[in-house]
Amino acid sequence: MADDAGRTVRVAMVGYAFMGAAHSQGWRNAHRFFDLPATPELTVLCGRTADATEAAARKLGWADWATDWRDVVERDDVDVVDICTPGDTHRDIALAALAAGKHVLCEKPLANTVVEAEEMAAAARSAEERGVRSMVGFSYRCTPALALARDLVAAGRLGRIHHVRAEYLQDWIVDPQFPLVWRLQKDKAGSGALGDIGAHVVDLAHFLTGERLTGVSGTLERFVDERPLPDGGATGGLGAGGGTGTGPVTVDDAAAFFGRNEGGALATFVATRFATGRKNAMRIELNGSDGSLAFDFERLNELQVYDGTVPAADAGFRRILATEPDHPYAGAWWPPGHGLGYEHTFVNEIADFVRAVVDGRAPTPSFDDGLYVQRVLDAVERSSDASSTWTAIS
Ligand code: SOE
Secondary structure, three states: OOOOOOOEEEEEEEOOOHHHHHHHHHHHHHHHHOOOOOEEEEEEEEOOOHHHHHHHHHHHOOOEEEOOHHHHOOOOOOOEEEEOOOHHHHHHHHHHHHHOOOEEEEEOOOOOOHHHHHHHHHHHHHHHOOOOOEEEEOHHHHOHHHHHHHHHHHOOOOOOEEEEEEEEEOOOOOOOOOOOOHHHOHHHHOOOHHHHOHHHHHHHHHHHHOOOEEEEEEEEEOOOOEEEEEOOOOOOOOOOOEEEEEEEOOOOOEEEEEEEEOOOOEEEEEEEOOOOOOOOEEEEEEEEOOEEEEEEHHHOOEEEEEEOOOOHHHOOOEEEEOOOOOOOOHHHOOOOOOOOOHHHHHHHHHHHHHHHHHHOOOOOOOHHHHHHHHHHHHHHHHHHHOOOOOEEOO
């Protein structure tokens, strides 16, 4: 951490595609909207190829650029390493950064396997003892309406939770001609819709209820087995195309699973990239003995709440516009009713991270929270492969 006078947090970010762009605007803006104890500095951006990384550094506002993350994590002018790469590099970068005494923000899912996630969580716990902090980037927790939902559940407003129903619906690969990008390759991404977007709803179910799943049963599906290679080989981003030849899709296109929470609630999940017409419809509904709440990220400033304790004639779902100064994060932004977008969840997330790092607190969600999600993903995969109907989560 920089000296008290400067009170800066000097950041190195590895990766600069979709998440790199989302995080960069978060690092640029967090101290301009939140009163933070230190000012983030976009010190160095790290990527695989020099020309593309230099261009990305200029575009995204980074002071320097590099192509070897092993050097970057050792730099004396770096306090934080932000990992925005595909999952196959999360473990190596995080372990090296933590060992070098750097605080780490790592995109979700934490890793590609439970073994990697266990190593990362153990390293994070050890680093915590040296005052080195770490967090996994489940950014949707920083949506005001979802943070409000968590507060309502924690205050007991829903009573005992009986049902959690969560789904994350996208449709960007319904076209079989969409190219074989890295998110469709197991060795890069670890899994498909299950880990990429299913991880978000598994984490949200935990975040909102404060309870973890004790077991799951589920199935995975792949609708398209072969896709055109992207231009420049099978590694392109969300939209790279134009390659020659085809390659095998090695991950799931969709996942459906259910489980039981520690508190007894029945939880059901769907994560799919084949929900034609649904672009980023991340939805969750909780039903309790005293009420319910419902959220849809396509209407992310709103929370639907049902109070079951009022007379039936007066009861009904009401819409809360989570844009009041008293709503989580909302007070740092615009006047009531003006609303936030997807990018603001990353600014909110980075503000939380900077505050925790400078104040000497363990940020949440922790690598242990990320490990829990990894165990659920793994249990769903084993459940899908096995003939058994139930897979316990260790
Ligand atoms: C998948 O398309 C994706 O980019 C996820 O990887 C992100 O985590 C999610 O925020 C948006 O959709």
